[in-house]
Each structure stands twice: as C-alpha cells, then as structure tokens.
Amino acid sequence: MGLMEDVRAKAAANPQRVAFYEGENPKILKAAAELTADGLATCTIVGDAAAVRAAAEQEGVSLAGITLVDVTDAEQNESFSQRFEVISDCPYKPKGVRRHAARAMDRAFMMQRAGDVDVSFGGIDCSTGDVILAGEKIIGLADGVTTVSSAGIFDIPGWEGSEGNLLGFADSAVCVNPNAQQLAQIAVTSAGTVAALTGWEPRVAMLSYSTDGSSEGDLVQKVRDAVAAAHELAPNLKVDGEFQLDAAIRPDVAAKKVHRPSDVAGRANVIVWPDINVGNIGVKLVQNFAHANAYGPFLQGFKKVVCDCSRSAPVSEIVGNVVMSCVRAHALKEA
Amino acid sequence: MTKQELQDKLAGYAKTAYQYKGDITADTPFDELGKESMKMIALTSLIEDELDVEVTIHEVMKMKTFGELVDRVEEEYEE
Numbered sequence: 001m002g003l004m005e006d007v008r009a010k011a012a013a014n015p016q017r018v019a020f021y022e023g024e025n026p027k028i029l030k031a032a033a034e035l036t037a038d039g040l041a042t043c044t045i046v047g048d049a050a051a052v053r054a055a056a057e058q059e060g061v062s063l064a065g066i067t068l069v070d071v072t073d074a075e076q077n078e079s080f081s082q083r084f085e086v087i088s089d090c091p092y093k094p095k096g097v098r099r100h101a102a103r104a105m106d107r108a109f110m111m112q113r114a115g116d117v118d119v120s121f122g123g124i125d126c127s128t129g130d131v132i133l134a135g136e137k138i139i140g141l142a143d144g145v146t147t148v149s150s151a152g153i154f155d156i157p158g159w160e161g162s163e164g165n166l167l168g169f170a171d172s173a174v175c176v177n178p179n180a181q182q183l184a185q186i187a188v189t190s191a192g193t194v195a196a197l198t199g200w201e202p203r204v205a206m207l208s209y210s211t212d213g214s215s216e217g218d219l220v221q222k223v224r225d226a227v228a229a230a231h232e233l234a235p236n237l238k239v240d241g242e243f244q245l246d247a248a249i250r251p252d253v254a255a256k257k258v259h260r261p262s263d264v265a266g267r268a269n270v271i272v273w274p275d276i277n278v279g280n281i282g283v284k285l286v287q288n289f290a291h292a293n294a295y296g297p298f299l300q301g302f303k304k305v306v307c308d309c310s311r312s313a314p315v316s317e318i319v320g321n322v323v324m325s326c327v328r329a330h331a332l333k334e335a
Numbered sequence: 336m337t338k339q340e341l342q343d344k345l346a347g348y349a350k351t352a353y354q355y356k357g358d359i360t361a362d363t364p365f366d367e368l369g370k371e372s373m374k375m376i377a378l379t380s381l382i383e384d385e386l387d388v389e390v391t392i393h394e395v396m397k398m399k400t401f402g403e404l405v406d407r408v409e410e411e412y413e414e
Contacts, residue, residue, distance in 0.1 A: 093384045133392050137376050146373065 003155055003166060003295065004320055007197060007327050011040045016118040016326035019044045019069070019108035022125045023052040029061040031318040036065040040319075041326050044117060047104040048072050069107065077101045084110055091138055100138075105130070109138035112304055118329040121322055123308025132174070132299065135306035142189070144233060145301040147182045149175045151190040151270075152296025153197065154286055161249050161269070162203070168194035168270035172279030173297035180222050184229035187239050187272045189300045194270050196331035197298075197324055205248035205268035206230070206241030207278070211257040214244075223274055240264035245271065298324065305329040336414060342405045348385070349401065352377035361402030365395070388412050 018035070022028045023045035029052075032043040045052050045063075049070035056063050070076060077098065084090065085097045091113075092100060100106035108120040123131050132148050141148070151170035161167055170190035175182060183206070191202035208223040209215060223242040230239045240262050246253040247265055254266025273279035286292045299306050307325040309318050336344070346359040352375075353368045368374075375392045383389050388411045390404070398404055 091380065095387060096383055099389070129393075133372060133376065136373055137380070141373070146371075148372075 003153060003198070004323075007320075007324055008038075008040065010330070011323045011326045012038070014326075014330045015039060015041050016329045017042045017044065017116070018119045018121055018322055018326065019046050019111050019117040021046045021104040021108040021120065021122045023047040023068075023104075024055045025124050026055065026059045026061070027124055027313070027315050027318060028122075029056050029059055029063075030315045031322065032066055033061050033063070034315065034319055035322055040323055041119075043067070044069055044111075046071060046108045046111070069111070071102050071104050071107050077107075080107070080110070080114075084114055087114055089140075091140075105134055106138065109134050109306075113138050118333070119305050119307065119322070119325045121307055121309070121318075121325065124311055124313065124318070126308075127311075128174075128299075128308050131306065131308040135299070135302050139302045139304050139306055141301055142303050145185050145189060147175050147178065147185055148299060148301040149178075149182075149186040149189060150297035150299055151193040152283070152294050152298065153194065154292045154294055156286060156290050156292040159290065159292075162267040163198070163200060163269045166198065166269075167249065168198075168200075168202070169279070169283070169294075170270070170272050170300075171297075172273065172276065172283045172294075174276075174299065176276045178226075178275065180225035181229050183222065183226035183272065183274065184233055185301065187226065187230045187270075188234045188237060190270055190272060191234070191237055191239070193298055193300045193328065196328045200269050202238065202270050203264045203268050204230070204237065204239040204270045204272060205243045205264050206239065206272050206274075207245055207248060208242035208274060209244065210242055211244045211247040212242070212259070214257070219274065226272075238263040241272075243268070295320070295324065298328065305332060336412070338405065338409060341409055341412065342402075344386075345382070345405055345408060346401070348381040349378055349404075352381060359401055361400060361405060363401040365398055365401065368401070370396075382408060386412055 018041045020028050035041040036043050044067040046069040049068045081097045081101045111117050112120045149171040150173040154167045171186050187204050206223050206227050210220040227241045247257045248268040251266035258265040305328045309321050375395050388408050
C-alpha cells in the first residue's frame with residue numbers, strides 16, 4: 001500500500017473534524033465535498049454562509065453533510081464568544097474575542113483551540129505567513145518549541161532506503177536559517193510529524209557537508225550543536241550527526257565513514273537540512289532528477305495541527321493534505 | 336493621553352514583548368528589537384488588548400523605527 005492509500009485508510013478509520021475558512025473558493029468547496037462523500041473527514045465551512053451557499057450553487061457542489069458556521073450571524077458569534085473567552089489562556093480580551101470571532105480564519109482557529117474541530121485548513125487564498133501567524137497567536141506553539149517549521153515525505157521511485165521508497169525531510173519551507181537550538185527543535189518536531197503519518201520509529205539524521213568531523217568550521221559546528229541540543233530535548237529520540245547525505249541513508253557509505261555505533265547512520269528515515277537553502281534545493285533536486293513526489297510541507301511546532309496548502313494546489317492535493325493533517329491530528333490526540 | 340505618554344506606554348509593551356532591557360525611543364529601529372514573529376505577536380496583542388487598536392504583524396514587519404508604530408497607534412487610538 002502506498003503512502004497516500006495508507007494515510008487515507010487511517011483517516012477513514014478515525015474521521016477528524018476539519019474547519020475550512022475559505023469556503024467561497026471552488027477548490028475548497030470541492031475538496032470538502034469529496035472528503036465528506038468519501039467519509040474521510042467531518043467538514044465544517046466557516047465564513048459568510050450565504051456567500052458560501054451561493055458559491056456552492058454556482059459550482060454545482062453539494063453541501064450535504066457539511067456544517068456551515070456563519071460569521072455574519074451576530075447571535076452565533078456572541079454565543080461562541082461567551083464560550084471562548086473563558087478558555088484558559090484566552091489569547092484575546094472580551095472585545096477582541098468578539099472582533100476575531102467574526103472573521104472566518106480566526107474563528108476556525110478559535111474553534112480548533114476550543115476543541116470544536118481537530119484541524120483548521122486554508123491557504124488557497126491567504127499566504128502561509130498568515131496561516132502561521134494565526135496559528136502562533138490562537139493555537140500557540142507546542143511546549144519547548146520557539147520556531148514553526150515544516151516537514152515533508154519523499155516518495156522516490158526506484159530508490160530503496162530503510163523505509164522503501166519513502167524518506168522524511170525537514171525543513172524546506174519555513175525556518176530560513178535556524179540556529180542550533182532551532183535546528184534541534186526542527187529535528188524533534190519532524191520526527192513526531194513523520195511518525196504520526198507513517199507509524200515509523202524515527203531515525204533522524206542531521207545533515208552537513210561533513211561526516212563525524214571530516215571537516216571543521218562554523219557550518220559543521222552548528223549541526224553538531226544541534227545534535228547535542230536535540231539529545232537534550234528528546235533523550236529517547238534516535239537522532240545523530242553530523243552526517244553527509246550518503247552517510248545518513250546508505251549503509252555501505254556509513255560503514256566507511258562512521259566509525260562508531262549509531263542507530264541512525266546509513267538507515268536514517270528522516271533527514272534534516274541545515275538551512276532552507278539546502279532544503280529548497282534538495283527537494284527540487286530529488287523531484288527533478290529522481291522524479292519523486294514530495295508530500296508536504298506540513299507545518300509543525302504548534303500545540304495542535306495547523307496546516308495550509310499552496311495557493312496553486314489542485315483539489316486532489318488539498319484532499320491529500322487535509323487527509324494527512326487529519327491523521328496527524330488523530331495521532332496527537334492519541335499521544 | 337499625550338503622544339509622549341502613548342510612546343512611553345508602547346515602549347513598555349515593547350520591552351515586555353521583546354524582553355528588551357535598553358531604552359526605546361522613537362528612533363529605535365525594529366531591527367534592534369528583533370524580528371521574531373512570536374515577539375511581534377506579543378506586542379500587537381498587548382496593543383490590541385490594552386489600547387483596543389489593531390495593528391497587524393504585517394504592518395509592524397514593514398516599520399523601520401519604533402516611532403512609526405507610535406504614529407500608527409496614535410491614528411486609531413481613542414481615549
């Protein structure tokens with residue numbers, strides 16, 4: 001079973017509650033309808049209900065089985081606000097609660113924070129930056145995390161690594177130039193993200209142009225410091241480095257270059273780039289030369305699952321992204 | 336509230352949000368305070384909560400000096 005089939009089966013087994021806040025966009029409407037029809041998620045659309053209904057009618061999309069939360073309904077907004085303003089560590093004062101409850105994106109995140117939904121999903125009309133900021137403000141960062149980041153999963157035809165064709169990676173999309181502490185957080189959160197999606201026991205390799213001191217310098221030292229910091233953050237996590245890519249994922253190379261016991265060398269299933277330059281170029285190399293799929297990026301580091309999609313994402317990609325987010329949300333509840 | 340009083344109040348919020356120990360004046364560059372989004376969120380949240388003025392993070396990201404923030408809040412602040 002491929003990654004997507006596996007994840008769809010997991011999502012269908014435990015359907016999560018998803019709030020969409022860009023319900024006037026035809027792609028979001030179609031994605032919500034497909035997720036509902038296929039029993040993959042319980043969908044809510046948060047927005048101007050009349051406008052959402054009009055858009056659905058125009059697109060010929062059925063809203064059957066989808067709940068609408070109308071942010072233009074003052075009574076509903078007040079009722080929700082009264083419930084929200086008493087949650088612990090409410091991010092707004094009463095006036096702010098009411099102001100933000102009437103905004104679709106903020107309301108969806110507030111519903112997630114209040115436990116009304118498990119996932120809030122958007123990004124087709126707004127930027128990743130907006131999603132991250134709303135997530136930071138309303139959902140908040142996970143304990144011990146100070147930076148949001150992202151992870152992804154390669155599906156590389158013809159490559160046989162420790163998990164077959166699949167390999168987790170981070171961070172190619174969000175944290176531009178992480179310091180050692182941030183890189184350690186990326187390693188730890190990525191391990192959780194990939195484990196939630198795949199069920200693997202993570203073996204995280206911190207990548208560099210050096211393997212175990214074969215080179216020296218600030219860039220290498222940052223990765224070494226990050227490995228040490230990751231061990232402190234998550235003592236039971238299998239995380240190791242600094243490794244070159246081949247030493248991380250090929251047992252034959254690891255045998256030559258890593259002259260000590262390692263749970264990770266040669267059999268890493270999650271690789272962590274040292275910065276976004278490497279991450280962005282690395283993903284594009286794998287996609288172009290190895291004709292790989294790169295699932296993600298999945299935002300991570302929040303108290304709950306916060307996700308977005310590319311503004312050019314087709315409906316199929318949105319559905320896939322939501323399904324993966326649902327599986328992560330379920331894993332988070334089980335943790 | 337005079338503009339100076341408003342500036343002093345905002346400087347207090349910024350010191351809290353950015354955990355900044357130095358003096359903050361109208362000429363203090365935001366680069367000196369930091370660009371971390373969680374700190375900007377803390378600052379804009381304090382402004383919204385205490386003064387009922389909503390300044391977005393995107394606005395703050397474009398500001399060069401602290402004085403620009405004072406001007407922006409002054410425009411919208413109502414006693």
